[in-house]
Amino acid sequence: MRLLVVGAGSTGGYYGGRLAQAGRDVTFLVRPGRAAQLQKDGLQIVSPHGDVTLKPALLTADRIDQHFDAIILTVKAYQLDAALDDMAKAAGPQTMILPVLNGMKHVDAITARFGKAALIGGLCRIPAQMDEQGRVIQMGKFHDLAYGEMDGSSSARILALDAVLKDAGFDAKLTPHIERxxxxxxxxxxxxxxxxxxxxxxxxxxxxxxxxxxxxxxxxxxxxxxxxxxxxxxxxxxxxxxxxxxxxxxxxxxxxxxxxxxxxxxxxxxxxxxxxxxxxxxxxxxxxxxxxxxxxxxxxxxxxxx
Structure with a gap:
């Protein structure tokens, strides 16, 4: 499964980095400034679970020329509209969009733009921040990622996504109660x-x-x-x-x-x-x-x- 992680800040950098470290097919969609920083210094994670520096696969919006199987959307909620514009060309008819934004406003925005079927419910819990050097600093041990179909069903696609997200260096949980x-x-x-x-x-x-x-x-x-x-x-x-x-x-x-x-x-x-x-x-x-x-x-x- 080909994954596109939108954003490489504290959340996207951590979960996307762990997925890449575990050998998953991960590409990061980032802005030019962050791309230059990552190309120079690598994606650096400082964590109680082990530090790592990766050379991630990177894309900027102007270079997207293919669809991905799943898009993990990790930007701040006030960056949502710009992020949806940036990732639009990466979303095909079968692409799953898994947002881990705060609140519920993004649910309406994603379904309005890409259709209700594209949305996978998701949330994360991780105490992390990006420091002045662009490193992802995990400040506590918990690193949870929960996801599921909004209607609670065990679809073939959510089971396939679950297989990719599990055993990747963080606590991944498929739940039938994701909306609640x-x-x-x-x-x-x-x-x-x-x-x-x-x-x-x-x-x-x-x-x-x-x-x-x-x-x-x-x-x-x-x-x-x-x-x-x-x-x-x-x-x-x-x-x-x-x-x-x-x-x-x-x-x-x-x-x-x-x-x-x-x-x-x-x-x-x-x-x-x-x-x-x-x-x-x-x-x-x-x-x-x-x-x-x-x-x-x-x-x-x-x-x-x-």
């Missing part, structure tokens, strides 16, 4: 991102502040209520774990959106918080805490845009 798991991840990211960014602190710092725990629980309740109304409801066990995780005393846990904000980088505010708020409003739900978090993030984004 995608909504659950969005639930966690919206609550955690809103909490840390609005309060400018870690979970433990918020919990230690007067009213911090009540605020966290209130925000979680708004997010969960919204998801139940407009998406696929999370399990009770997931909600209980989220409430515990986001109110844990002394926890240094933060969201990637908060870490990006501290660095002065672009954030996925529209996709993680704004889109959920828009869906809540369309459903007639009152979400004052979620609205406050988005307004706060919008001020930051507007400042960056100047």
């Amino acid at each position: 798991e995608m909504w659950e991840k969005w639930t966690l990211l919206a609550a955690l991102g809103g909490l840390c960014c609005l309060m400018r602190g870690t979970v433990g710092e918020v919990a230690a502040a007067p009213g911090g725990t009540d605020f966290a629980l209130g925000l979680i309740d708004e997010v969960v209520t919204t998801v139940k109304a407009v998406g696929v409801a999370p399990t009770e066990a997931f909600v209980a774990n989220t409430r515990e995780t986001l109110t844990k005393a002394g926890s240094a846990h933060t969201s990637s959106m908060y870490r990006d904000l501290l660095k002065g980088s672009a954030v996925e505010a529209d996709q993680i918080v704004g889109d959920l708020l828009a869906r809540a409003r369309k459903a007639g739900l009152s979400t004052p805490l979620l609205s406050l978090a988005y307004t706060h993030l919008a001020v930051y984004q507007n400042r960056l845009a100047k």
